[in-house]
Amino acid sequence: MQIQREIMTYDVVIVGAGPAGLACAIRLKQLKPESRVCLLEKGSMVGAHILSGCVMEPAPLDELLPDWRKTPPAICVPAAKDEFVLLTKNRRIKLPTPPQMRNRGNVIISLGSLCAWLAQQAEALDVEVFPGFPAAAPLIENGKVIGVRCGDMGLNKDGTPGPNFAAGVDIHAAVTVLAEGCRGSVSKQLIHEFKLNAECSPQTYGIGFKELWQLPAGRVKPGYVQHSVGWPLDSKPYGGSFLYHLDQDRMYVGFVAGLDYEDPEFKPFEAFQQFKHHPSVKPLLEGGEIISAGSRALIEGGLQSLPKLEMPGALLVGDAAGTMNVPKIKGTHMALRSGMLAAEHLVEHGSSEGFDARWRASPSARELHKVRNIRPGFHKGLWSGLLYAALETVTLGKLPWTLKNHADWKSLNKLGERAPETEDYVTRTLPPKDRLSSVFFAATRHDEHQPAHLKVPDTNICVGRCATEYDNPCTRFCPVQVYEMVEENGVKRLQINAANCVHCKTCDIKDPYENILWTTPEGGSGPNYQNL
Amino acid sequence: MKILVGIKRVIDFSVRVQVKKDGSGVNTDGVKLSINPFDEIALEEALRIREKGMQAEVVAVSIGPAEVQQQLRTALAMGVDRAVLVETGEVLQPLMVARIFHELTKRENADLVILGKQAIDDDCNQTGQMLAALWDRPQATFASKVELKDKTLTVTREVDAGLETISVDLPAVVTTDLRLNTPRFVKMPDIMKARSKPLQTLKLDDLGVAKAPELEITNYAPPPQRVGGKKVADVPALISALKERGVL
Ligand SMILES: Cc1cc2nc3c(=O)[nH]c(=O)nc-3n(C[C@H](O)[C@H](O)[C@H](O)COP(=O)(O)OP(=O)(O)OC[C@H]3O[C@@H](n4cnc5c(N)ncnc54)[C@H](O)[C@@H]3O)c2cc1C
Ligand code: SF4
Numbered sequence: 165m166q167i168q169r170e171i172m173t174y175d176v177v178i179v180g181a182g183p184a185g186l187a188c189a190i191r192l193k194q195l196k197p198e199s200r201v202c203l204l205e206k207g208s209m210v211g212a213h214i215l216s217g218c219v220m221e222p223a224p225l226d227e228l229l230p231d232w233r234k235t236p237p238a239i240c241v242p243a244a245k246d247e248f249v250l251l252t253k254n255r256r257i258k259l260p261t262p263p264q265m266r267n268r269g270n271v272i273i274s275l276g277s278l279c280a281w282l283a284q285q286a287e288a289l290d291v292e293v294f295p296g297f298p299a300a301a302p303l304i305e306n307g308k309v310i311g312v313r314c315g316d317m318g319l320n321k322d323g324t325p326g327p328n329f330a331a332g333v334d335i336h337a338a339v340t341v342l343a344e345g346c347r348g349s350v351s352k353q354l355i356h357e358f359k360l361n362a363e364c365s366p367q368t369y370g371i372g373f374k375e376l377w378q379l380p381a382g383r384v385k386p387g388y389v390q391h392s393v394g395w396p397l398d399s400k401p402y403g404g405s406f407l408y409h410l411d412q413d414r415m416y417v418g419f420v421a422g423l424d425y426e427d428p429e430f431k432p433f434e435a436f437q438q439f440k441h442h443p444s445v446k447p448l449l450e451g452g453e454i455i456s457a458g459s460r461a462l463i464e465g466g467l468q469s470l471p472k473l474e475m476p477g478a479l480l481v482g483d484a485a486g487t488m489n490v491p492k493i494k495g496t497h498m499a500l501r502s503g504m505l506a507a508e509h510l511v512e513h514g515s516s517e518g519f520d521a522r523w524r525a526s527p528s529a530r531e532l533h534k535v536r537n538i539r540p541g542f543h544k545g546l547w548s549g550l551l552y553a554a555l556e557t558v559t560l561g562k563l564p565w566t567l568k569n570h571a572d573w574k575s576l577n578k579l580g581e582r583a584p585e586t587e588d589y590v591t592r593t594l595p596p597k598d599r600l601s602s603v604f605f606a607a608t609r610h611d612e613h614q615p616a617h618l619k620v621p622d623t624n625i626c627v628g629r630c631a632t633e634y635d636n637p638c639t640r641f642c643p644v645q646v647y648e649m650v651e652e653n654g655v656k657r658l659q660i661n662a663a664n665c666v667h668c669k670t671c672d673i674k675d676p677y678e679n680i681l682w683t684t685p686e687g688g689s690g691p692n693y694q695n696l
Numbered sequence: 697m698k699i700l701v702g703i704k705r706v707i708d709f710s711v712r713v714q715v716k717k718d719g720s721g722v723n724t725d726g727v728k729l730s731i732n733p734f735d736e737i738a739l740e741e742a743l744r745i746r747e748k749g750m751q752a753e754v755v756a757v758s759i760g761p762a763e764v765q766q767q768l769r770t771a772l773a774m775g776v777d778r779a780v781l782v783e784t785g786e787v788l789q790p791l792m793v794a795r796i797f798h799e800l801t802k803r804e805n806a807d808l809v810i811l812g813k814q815a816i817d818d819d820c821n822q823t824g825q826m827l828a829a830l831w832d833r834p835q836a837t838f839a840s841k842v843e844l845k846d847k848t849l850t851v852t853r854e855v856d857a858g859l860e861t862i863s864v865d866l867p868a869v870v871t872t873d874l875r876l877n878t879p880r881f882v883k884m885p886d887i888m889k890a891r892s893k894p895l896q897t898l899k900l901d902d903l904g905v906a907k908a909p910e911l912e913i914t915n916y917a918p919p920p921q922r923v924g925g926k927k928v929a930d931v932p933a934l935i936s937a938l939k940e941r942g943v944l
Contacts, residue, residue, distance in 0.1 A: 170885055208708075209728055238726055277726050294884060317881040330881040378717070455714060455723075607728075609710040692710055695726040 167331045169313075174202040174292075176510060177311055177337035179299040179350055181205035182214060183275065183496050184482025185343030186282040187228055187503030193289035195511040201291045202335060203283075204314065206298035206667075208688040210283035213667055215374055215460040215696045216275035217406060217418060217493060219243055219267050219389060224500040229285060237281040239274040239695055241410050243267035244387025249444075251394040251405075253588055256444040263557055264492045264535065267389050272408045272416070274376075274695040275496060298684035299350050300332060302340070302478070304357065309477035311336040312350060315684050323615050339516055340478040341506055342485075343499075346463040347669035349682055351484040360471035360480070366571035367465040367486060368539070370403065371670045373436040373643065374418035374459070374696055375605070379452035384409045391493075393546060396438035396589065401425040402542040402549065405439045406493070407448075417449065420462060420493070423572040423641075423674050424543065428579060428634040432670075433459075433599050433643050434589070441590050449594055456694035457596070457605035459643040461669045464490045464539050465569050467532040472520050479516040481506045489531060491538040491553060501528050534561030540569055576676050578633045599645040603664045606644070607692040610685050616662040617685035618646065618671065625677050626658040634676055641674050666691045697752045697866075699742045700806045701776065702797060703735040705760055705767045706817040719915045731767045734812025737872040740879040742810050743775045745844055753777050755804060759796055761785055765895060772890035773882045779893070784900035791908040794826035799905050801831055806867060808849075813838050813871040824871035834864035837871040 176192060178185045181203055189203045207213035225232055233240075246268075248261040283293050299312035314332035319325060342351040346369065355361050388409040397403050402422030409415050419436035440449060463486040470487070473480045481487075481502040488495030505526060509519045523529060534556070541552025556563060596602040610617070620626065626649070630636055636658075638647040644664045649656055667690045672682035707713055708728040715722055731739075739756065746752040756771035758764045759782040768779040782796055801809060809831075814821035828835035836842075836851035840859070843850045853860045854873045928934045938944040 170883075172885060172888075211726075212728065274726070280726075292888070294887065296882075297884060314884065328878055328880055330883055333884045453714075456726075604712060607710045607712055692708065692728045694711070694728075 167325075169331050169334050171334045171336055172202070174335065174337045175199040176339050176341060177202045177204065177335045178341040178343055179204050179312060180343040180345055180348065180484065181210045181279060181283055181293065181295070182343060182345050182482060182499060183279065183282070184345070184484070184499035184503040185341065186279060186286055187224070187500040188341050188343060188481055188507045189286045189291040189293075190228060190282065190289060191504045191507030192510065193286070193291055195507060197289070202337070203286065203291055203293045204297050204299050204312070204335070205293070205295045206684055206687060207295060207690060208692060209280065209295045210293065211276035211280035212295075212692045213690055214276040214279050215372070215458045215693055216496060217374070217408065217416065218275040218496055219270050219272050219408060219494065220275070220278075221270050221494060221497040224497045224504065228500060228504060237273060238277040239272070239410055239414075241272045241386050243270045243272055243389050244385075245389065247388075247390045249390060249392045251392050251439075251442055251444070253395050254443055256442070262491070262553060264489075265391055272387065272389070272410060276693050276696050296688035298687050300684045302350050302354055302357075303334060303336070307476060309340050309354065309475060311340055315687055317686050319614055319686075321613060321615055326613065338477075338514070339510055342478060342480045343482050343503060344484045346461045346483045346486075347673055347682075348484040349684055351480055354475060354478060355471050358475040360475060364471055365465060365468040365569040367463065367469045368569040368572055369423040369673045370420045370462040370464050371423055371432050371641070371643065371668065372418060372420045372460050372462050373433065373457075374416060375457040376455045376695055377415045377417055377449060377452045378455055379413045379415055379448065381413055383448055384411075384413050384415055386411045392439075393550075395442065396435050396587075397421065399546040401430065402539070402546075403435075407445070414455075415448070417445075422464065422542070423461070423670065424570060424575045426575055426577045426582070428576045428637045429640065431640045433602070437592055437594070438589050440594050441592055446594065454595055454605050456607070456696055457602055458666050458691050458693050458696055459668045459670075460666075461673060462490075462495070463488050466490055466539055467529065467536045468540075468566050469569050470532075473523050474516040474519040477516060479506055479519045487528060487532070489535060491535045498528055498531070501526075536561065537563060537565075537567045540567035543567075543570070572673055573676055573678055576634055576637060579635055599643060600664075603644045603666075606666045607694070608644070608664060608666050608690055609692070610663040610665065610689040612663055614686045614689075616660050617683045617689075618660050618662050618665065619681040619683060620658060620660065620679055621681070622677075622679055623658050625679050627656045630677060630679075631656070638671055638675060638680065641670050643668055643670065647671070697750060697807045698804055699745065699752055699754045700797070700800060700804060700809045701735070701738045701742045701754060701756050701771070702809070702811040702823070703739065703756055703758045703767055703771055704732045704812070704815045705729050705758065705764045706732045706815055709733060709816055715916045715918045719917060721916055729767075731770060732812050732815045732817075734814060734816070734872050734874070736879040737874070737876050738810040738812050739771055739774055739776065740877045741842055741870075741872060743880075744877065745842070750844065755780060757782065757797070757800060759784060759788060759793060759900070768895055769887075769890050770882060772893045772895065773886045774880060775886070777893070779895045781895065781897045782900050782903065783897050789908070789910050790820045790822035791826055792905075792910070793823050794830055795905045795908055796900070796903065797823070797827045798830040799903055801867070808866055808868060808870065810870045810872065813873055824869050828869040831867070831869070833867050833869060835869045835871070836862060836864050838873040839870050840873050840875040842870060842876065
């Protein structure tokens with residue numbers, strides 16, 4: 165069947181309403197009010213798919229919207245006190261807070277509610293914001309990106325149009341700005357198509373978990389920020405936890421683990437839940453309840469893994485490119501800044517050309533240069549990492565070398581290749597009981613009539629090589645148990661519970677055969693995070 | 697012919713509703729709000745009646761705070777001709793809502809009012825019935841099929857015993873059940889067009905509708921936690937367990 169598609173034309177189409185996309189849209193309209201700007205967002209509303217820490221450096225927001233503090237977003241608590249601790253199974257040892265982790269002057273926010281607020285500002289400037297409309301694929305003509313194709317609605321499970329079928333619109337624009345955040349699906353296609361990563365190190369990622377808790381009165385110290393390393397991770401996988409104390413007896417509890425982990429049996433979700441049961445954490449949470457929870461991958465490659473930021477007709481901003489400052493665990497200020505810089509560039513030049521050089525000459529690039537060796541320093545474990553971090557910090561990033569990153573999908577050891585990590589875990593009592601019950605806190609939803617948006621091209625690998633070589637790690641790294649190996653009449657097969665997906669992108673990153681492809685589901689599908 | 701459709705903004709069905717700590721209501725902070733699903737079905741049905749070639753104007757009406765305009769814009773994007781917001785900061789109960797709709801049927805000279813059978817927040821299931829009584833017109837509630845021919849509606853209703861088919865003369869009130877239709881998806885170009893469609897705001901106080909008596913809500917509480925079941929070994933154990941609980 166030939167599908168008729170409508171075409172809508174804009175000056176700029178921006179894919180993704182995170183801080184990068186919103187800052188770009190707002191800046192464009194501030195500088196050139198007559199430009200026509202379209203902002204696409206796959207979540208059912210702006211902020212629904214945003215999950216971040218989030219202690220934010222406010223300077224870029226002060227620059228973009230100087231009055232933002234007068235009508236602050238729903239959660240906005242000034243950071244008061246920092247603590248950096250090392251956890252062992254039973255102890256909590258205070259370490260000196262590394263300078264990049266000091267948060268004086270920063271604010272603890274819900275990035276989701278900040279984005280919802282920014283979307284209102286954008287709409288007031290006549291940006292056309294379309295929540296519920298994912299960009300499914302780039303449109304390329306004669307070697308140039310000319311826009312994006314929005315996802316179709318109302319397809320049957322087998323991919324044929326159903327009774328309510330609505331074909332996705334083609335959006336044409338002079339410039340397409342990719343602001344999809346970490347592991348964007350359209351960005352990934354374009355990075356490949358235009359070989360934007362030909363000259364950089366492979367990208368590396370982490371998986372992040374976060375819960376918003378409502379706690380009994382008196383436990384929360386508003387503005388208190390704690391980061392930890394150590395237990396329940398042994399010294400090898402890179403990662404750690406965060407506790408951010410909010411107001412009104414609320415607290416953010418989160419955990420990040422590097423996706424370059426090697427043990428195929430490692431369960432990131434379980435590690436997070438274990439952390440919550442540390443003797444210094446459990447008493448804080450007991451008797452409280454979870455309001456919202458979810459997970460999202462983080463991009464950790466830094467400067468050496470940053471692809472070229474421009475291609476004909478399009479550019480990459482924020483974590484779609486990978487501008488996050490990993491040692492600080494901060495990407496929001498970088499995303500805002502790169503979105504603004506892109507807008508300034510487009511208004512001055514009218515095209516994407518020259519943006520890569522412009523960004524690399526900007527303060528953001530210098531910020532990443534200074535810390536470039538810290539994350540890869542952790543490749544050999546926690547101690548070497550902390551040492552490298554100290555070295556990089558005292559030398560202000562002037563070490564004459566740059567450490568490389570390695571692709572996460574290649575990092576798993578084969579079964580039996582190395583003794584599995586010894587897990588010294590405790591019995592859990594705090595919610596959620598398991599991964600399936602955590603889906604409930606993400607309020608995620610996908611209409612079951614649509615085709616599965618997770619594509620596994622070769623399922624023979626799952627029952628064959630992957631089962632014997634790695635014991636199907638997808639059944640463990642997915643935070644919401646989308647992947648299950650089931651046995652029916654003596655035959656094993658992979659079952660994909662796509663409806664549970666929270667769009668974290670971990671499977672697309674970590675599958676050891678690159679055999680899982682995350683694609684955009686019907687618009688509005690996915691989690692409905694509340695103040696994450 | 698003029699069709700009025702009522703839409704209410706409610707907490708989205710995918711959201712896990714949480715009661716506020718002090719029992720004064722439920723938490724709506726950062727929560728997704730959408731058109732009540734039964735009202736979306738009502739909108740769809742009105743549009744289908746118009747699309748069958750009936751000369752009809754479809755008007756979406758919502759009662760609530762200014763932010764409800766967002767849901768009315770969605771209705772405009774789905775295809776209604778115009779929208780009316782009756783603005784109030786108060787949360788109204790069915791009788792007051794029915795009185796407001798009654799006033800609008802007069803002002804608009806409506807031939808048909810389609811409402812959802814209930815809103816998924818308070819689940820009252822009263823407004824349509826009350827409106828029909830105030831208006832003194834027939835009602836066809838829980839509709840799963842609607843056919844309009846010369847000023848007469850033939851409506852299949854979902855009742856406890858199965859299906860019931862009735863016919864009512866216009867003007868009338870219809871309330872929708874789940875199986876009536878599947879609402880269409882909103883299309884991007886239609887969202888653009890909706891921005892220039894008329895959306896009229898009326899202040900509730902200017903409408904001259906007498907305030908209805910209301911139930912006073914004293915407290916909200918979550919349902920008690922379910923205690924897990926217990927497995928027993930055999931029938932005698934079951935009987936003694938039931939006796940223990942005083943069931944037998
Ligand atoms: C657990 C965790 C903790 C963090 N802690 C902090 C912190 O404390 N401080 C800090 O500054 N930063 C923190 N970060 C990093 C920060 O969140 C990111 O750097 C930042 O969100 C990047 O912004 P972005 O706009 O590039 O992408 P995102 O915020 O990821 O936004 C991308 C948006 O695009 C949408 N989208 C994606 N693909 C499509 C598509 N194809 N079509 C339509 N829409 C699409 C997504 O739904 C999303 O809304 C943390 C991140 C995580 C995961
Ligand atoms: S299926 Fe993939 S993207 Fe979805 S939640 Fe699981 S790991 Fe994340």
